[in-house]
Amino acid sequence: MYNPTVARLTYRALLGRRRAAILFVLPALLIVIAAAVRSFSGADDQVTADLLGGFALATMVPLIGVIAGTGAIGPEIDDGSIVYLLAKPVKRSTIIFTKLIVAIAVTMAFSAIPTLIAGLILNGNGQQIAIAYTVAALVASIAYAAVFLLLGTVTRHAVVFGLVYALVWESLFGNLVPGARTLSVQQWSLALAQRIGENGVISSDVGLPLAVILLVGVTAAATWYAGRKLRTLKLAGEE
Template identity: 40%
Template sequence: MSTVAMITARGLFGRRRALMLLPLPVLLIGLAAICRAYDLEPNRWGAAVIVGLGCAVLLPVIALIVGTGVLGSEVDDGTLVHILTKPLARRDIILAKYAVAVAATAVTTAIPLFVAGLLADSAGFGGALALAAVVGSFAYTALFLLLSLVTRRPVLLGLVYILIWEGLLGRWVSGTRVLSIEQYVITIADKLQPTAILDARVGITTAAVMSLLFVVGCTVFAINRLGSFSLAGETS
């Protein structure tokens, strides 16, 4: 399992894909720093920068890049077959790749969100955002890892979920928020450190339970899906 994790990390950070993880965190911190430098009231820019860019773009997009990257490329180029010939349980393969994806996403998103929260309010607010980002990293990467196994266009479907389901429907249709990871992240951060910057639209119980369901459900489904792959690289 550790070998699979090391190979996954090397493949993830040794490609151009890793460079795609840098612009959004730099942009988030840069915008927050500029607003703070000009002494703008946090209520004037906090929601747009922290929620609009950090929670709605930075976190899900990086999770999409990483979550689909740790396994999707191996499905596309056929190298998944070589992994499946090894004496490894399908569960161990998925869990190793999932662990790498979560760690990469959490580090890349929690740190810039902490800095943005610190600049907007306090270390407590930054810590709440960072912890919520970690929870979101678990949920998002589980979903996007699963998509890389069930479709040949995981990035496209992931963008549909981020832009249409969360970005459009999640803001205007209240019923869709129950299945919005972005809303879970906002609610958890707001519960840990209440602030006018965040506008929680689901309950904390819903956020906690649904986050867990995303993590467990998508991971179990991914394990079962990988188990259906034959050595010819096709599903049975």
């Protein structure tokens, strides 16, 4: 199911000079903000949870997911270069699975690691807050990568739709509108963070069993449908 050649090409595309520079911006900003907040307010559990939840998990993770998920396949479909990959004796389901693994790895690396560093800077992992949000970022990375990889296979405007979803649904509605929270990857991952923290500072509107079911279901469904779309993909010049 995993193809090293496809993985290498995908990593090269995602971590090229221009895209890698974009990926580094938000993690660097999070760490700078964390250092500034710690210097001004000291170690504070609630401030740590607010920053990691409001910026890292609600904004940074989905945006990095957009970049990694759509970038893993969207540009190749847009410019037609994926025809060279599809012409190889590699199953299309293998291509999707491999690109998903790469997108997940990149999203995790550029979101979970900075979240952990920021949490340690803010309160030294007091009340297990840094670890809790790091786990939430890791879990959310899987779902976001799958969803945005799917977007990359179904529309040429995947980045635009992905940004709208990340900034409007996850960052805005996922934080402010009670009914929408239950349909937010952010809230599903927060359910795991809440269990790990067990301190009352972290909360989610979704119970842990339902959150796990939704995370697994969305990831599996998005991956399956992305594979299906790639199998039926019609490129320019195909009959």
